Amino acid sequence: MYNEEELARPYARALAEAADALGVLDRVRADIEALALQWEACEALRDWCRAFRSQPRAAHKAEVAALWGDSFAPQTRMMLEALAVNGALAVIPHVVTAFRRLADSRQGRVAVSLVFAADPAAATVSALTERAKAAYGPGTAVTVTVDPALGAGLIVRAGNKQIDGTLVGRLRRLRRAFARSE
Amino acid sequence: MNSQLKPDELAALLRQRMEQCDRAVDTTEFGTVLSVGDGIARVDGLTGVMYNELVESENGVAGLALNLEEDVVGVAILDSDVNVREGDRFHRTGRVVSVPAGPALTGRVVDALGRPLDGKGPLVGTEPMPVEAPAASIIERKNVNTPMQTGLVAIDALTPIGRGQRELIIGDRKTGKTTIAIDTILNQKGSDVHCFYVAVGQKLSTVAALYRQLENAGAMAYTTIILANASEPAPLQYLAPYSGCAMAEYWMNRGGHALVIYDDLTKHAQAYRQMSLLLRRPPGREAFPGDVFYLHSRLLERAAQLSDAKGGGSLTALPIVETQANDISAYIPTNVISITDGQIFLEAGLFHQGQRPAINPGISVSRVGGDAQLKAMKKVAGPLRVMLAQYRELEAFTSFSSDLDAGTLDQLAVGRALMQSIRQKPGAPMPVSHQVALLYAGTHRALVGIPEIRLQEAIAALFNAIGSTQTGQAYAARFAASPVLDDELNGLLEKLTAEALGPFSKR
Numbered sequence: 001m002y003n004e005e006e007l008a009r010p011y012a013r014a015l016a017e018a019a020d021a022l023g024v025l026d027r028v029r030a031d032i033e034a035l036a037l038q039w040e041a042c043e044a045l046r047d048w049c050r051a052f053r054s055q056p057r058a059a060h061k062a063e064v065a066a067l068w069g070d071s072f073a074p075q076t077r078m079m080l081e082a083l084a085v086n087g088a089l090a091v092i093p094h095v096v097t098a099f100r101r102l103a104d105s106r107q108g109r110v111a112v113s114l115v116f117a118a119d120p121a122a123a124t125v126s127a128l129t130e131r132a133k134a135a136y137g138p139g140t141a142v143t144v145t146v147d148p149a150l151g152a153g154l155i156v157r158a159g160n161k162q163i164d165g166t167l168v169g170r171l172r173r174l175r176r177a178f179a180r181s182e
Numbered sequence: 183m184n185s186q187l188k189p190d191e192l193a194a195l196l197r198q199r200m201e202q203c204d205r206a207v208d209t210t211e212f213g214t215v216l217s218v219g220d221g222i223a224r225v226d227g228l229t230g231v232m233y234n235e236l237v238e239s240e241n242g243v244a245g246l247a248l249n250l251e252e253d254v255v256g257v258a259i260l261d262s263d264v265n266v267r268e269g270d271r272f273h274r275t276g277r278v279v280s281v282p283a284g285p286a287l288t289g290r291v292v293d294a295l296g297r298p299l300d301g302k303g304p305l306v307g308t309e310p311m312p313v314e315a316p317a318a319s320i321i322e323r324k325n326v327n328t329p330m331q332t333g334l335v336a337i338d339a340l341t342p343i344g345r346g347q348r349e350l351i352i353g354d355r356k357t358g359k360t361t362i363a364i365d366t367i368l369n370q371k372g373s374d375v376h377c378f379y380v381a382v383g384q385k386l387s388t389v390a391a392l393y394r395q396l397e398n399a400g401a402m403a404y405t406t407i408i409l410a411n412a413s414e415p416a417p418l419q420y421l422a423p424y425s426g427c428a429m430a431e432y433w434m435n436r437g438g439h440a441l442v443i444y445d446d447l448t449k450h451a452q453a454y455r456q457m458s459l460l461l462r463r464p465p466g467r468e469a470f471p472g473d474v475f476y477l478h479s480r481l482l483e484r485a486a487q488l489s490d491a492k493g494g495g496s497l498t499a500l501p502i503v504e505t506q507a508n509d510i511s512a513y514i515p516t517n518v519i520s521i522t523d524g525q526i527f528l529e530a531g532l533f534h535q536g537q538r539p540a541i542n543p544g545i546s547v548s549r550v551g552g553d554a555q556l557k558a559m560k561k562v563a564g565p566l567r568v569m570l571a572q573y574r575e576l577e578a579f580t581s582f583s584s585d586l587d588a589g590t591l592d593q594l595a596v597g598r599a600l601m602q603s604i605r606q607k608p609g610a611p612m613p614v615s616h617q618v619a620l621l622y623a624g625t626h627r628a629l630v631g632i633p634e635i636r637l638q639e640a641i642a643a644l645f646n647a648i649g650s651t652q653t654g655q656a657y658a659a660r661f662a663a664s665p666v667l668d669d670e671l672n673g674l675l676e677k678l679t680a681e682a683l684g685p686f687s688k689r
């Protein structure tokens with residue numbers, strides 16, 4: 001009844017907490033990004049991990065050690081071993097996603113995305129990017145996309161906050177206000 | 183309703199709405215759906231969200247924020263969950279869930295969010311009421327003092343209900359629980375009570391039949407049905423009683439009177455259990471989550487008779503609970519019994535013997551309604567309770583013994599006639615003046631000599647006399663003027679019962 005995302009979350013949380021407490025969050029984050037790339041690139045790895053699901057065995061701990069060896073920080077390795085012992089290696093992609101979120105919030109990193117209704121002027125984009133970096137730090141990642149369905153205007157998302165200045169958003173608010181009064 | 187809105191009113195309404203929400207830019211906090219299934223979404227990032235806050239997805243799906251964990255919020259989806267996918271965003275609204283309330287709801291069938299289900303067009307001119315609201319405090323209340331007549335003589339005499347009271351109707355399946363509630367609604371015709379029937383987890387066809395029954399009796403003119411049937415998502419079934427309560431509070435807060443039926447809280451608790459398991463709350467007794475008591479206490483506490491300073495309005499609650507094999511010691515029955523001001527206990531055994539309504543007078547009680555009972559009713563009902571109790575004892579005893587003395591046989595006959603006389607068909611509410619005459623007859627041995635097969639006929643003749651004979655009319659007039667059982671009224675009742683019932687007696 002538990003889904004993979006729920007299964008993965010405690011592993012990601014434990015890893016983020018431990019790494020943060022030991023001051024190795026950056027190192028572990030690099031491990032996790034590397035792991036994500038491996039998962040993406042290597043079909044054999046994916047198959048191997050998925051095969052674990054139905055046959056949890058302590059011996060697999062050794063196999064994990066053999067596979068990833070010294071390439072990862074001890075915390076990352078311990079987390080992978082725990083996954084292996086519990087036959088849960090298949091949830092690695094969910095661990096990656098959850099870990100990224102948790103690490104972001106621990107490191108105060110904010111992802112900023114700008115969604116324009118029409119192709120923006122380069123000057124507008126660079127001005128907004130500057131503002132974002134000024135507010136959230138020079139390392140802030142800013143993504144820019146265009147969605148003509150928005151009609152006109154712009155949506156800015158930073159972390160969990162959204163500023164909606166689009167025509168579509170304005171119409172939606174109007175429609176809801178009416179729906180409520182009915 | 184729509185057509186009654188004049189063009190200039192419509193224009194004013196439009197203008198007002200535009201002003202209220204015409205901010206060019208809107209700032210919200212959102213979370214991202216991690217997973218979704220069985221009507222529950224796990225959402226990451228709604229950090230500041232309140233318990234019970236309404237959240238909305240970008241394609242307009244409403245949700246209720248329920249489980250507040252450290253980094254994941256459980257959202258109960260108040261629509262079909264097929265419109266919610268992993269990666270979708272839910273935005274905070276800053277509002278708790280509210281439902282529309284007001285006169286426009288009368289006569290309508292709506293869902294747990296107050297959305298019309300009857301195809302009779304949109305609701306116009308309503309006021310939002312929060313589904314969760316604090317109950318009135320002690321100083322804002324006064325004692326129950328006005329009867330809430332059910333029209334069922336067995337209840338009005340033995341377990342009288344007062345406005346603002348919470349009286350539980352409890353019994354196994356198919357023992358006439360709903361019928362008692364519906365009869366009570368029917369009996370409010372011509373009074374100032376607004377009725378709300380909340381159907382939780384029932385079959386749609388059952389509620390449709392009930393709607394037709396109310397409609398045919400003209401009772402939809404003052405009734406609203408809130409429907410969350412068995413096929414609705416559990417979160418809507420969970421919400422429905424609170425929604426009905428909020429709609430009723432609209433009237434109470436304005437000095438008016440409301441009656442809410444929750445049919446039934448067993449299914450409500452089951453919907454909540456299902457939701458809680460999906461929200462990964464640790465299950466406790468009977469797999470219910472630990473806070474299931476609070477689920478019903480906070481609902482039923484909102485029933486009240488407000489003080490005069492608060493406008494004197496009232497909200498009466500009749501929750502229904504289904505038992506298994508008469509077991510009132512199961513978790514939900516015990517809880518609800520401890521929250522309410524009394525219970526009407528229905529027994530399958532009585533029901534099958536033809537004793538309907540199948541009320542067991544021995545264990546049915548009303549802890550506060552007696553204060554609201556009419557004086558005359560109180561006077562005739564007093565001996566009734568005692569006589570019925572004696573009858574039950576004797577009956578149990580006599581099943582072991584064959585040779586009974588004349589006195590015992592006589593007592594049994596009186597008791598049997600009394601039990602017979604408080605049988606009542608569905609949909610036939612009885613005015614108080616009739617109830618008093620009937621109980622007077624029963625407790626004064628006027629029914630004993632009548633053969634069993636002619637008893638209903640005799641009772642009908644008694645009621646008929648009240649409207650037609652000289653004595654009957656004198657009684658009715660005197661009762662209407664002052665329902666106090668003094669010598670004059672006693673005299674009239676004695677004469678009336680003798681005249682009307684005499685011809686039926688064997689002796």
Ligand SMILES: Nc1ncnc2c1ncn2[C@@H]1O[C@H](COP(=O)(O)OP(=O)(O)OP(=O)(O)O)[C@@H](O)[C@H]1O
Binds near residue numbers: 608
């Ligand atoms: N006083 C009565 N006299 C005759 N028949 C009755 C009486 N009360 C109820 N019935 C009949 O008994 C049946 C069951 O009644 P009702 O639906 O009220 O029971 P219930 O306890 O609410 O059932 P459920 O468990 O299905 O909710 C109905 O067909 C109803 O008409």
Ligand SMILES: [Mg+2]
Binds near residue numbers: 360361
């Ligand atoms: Mg029923």
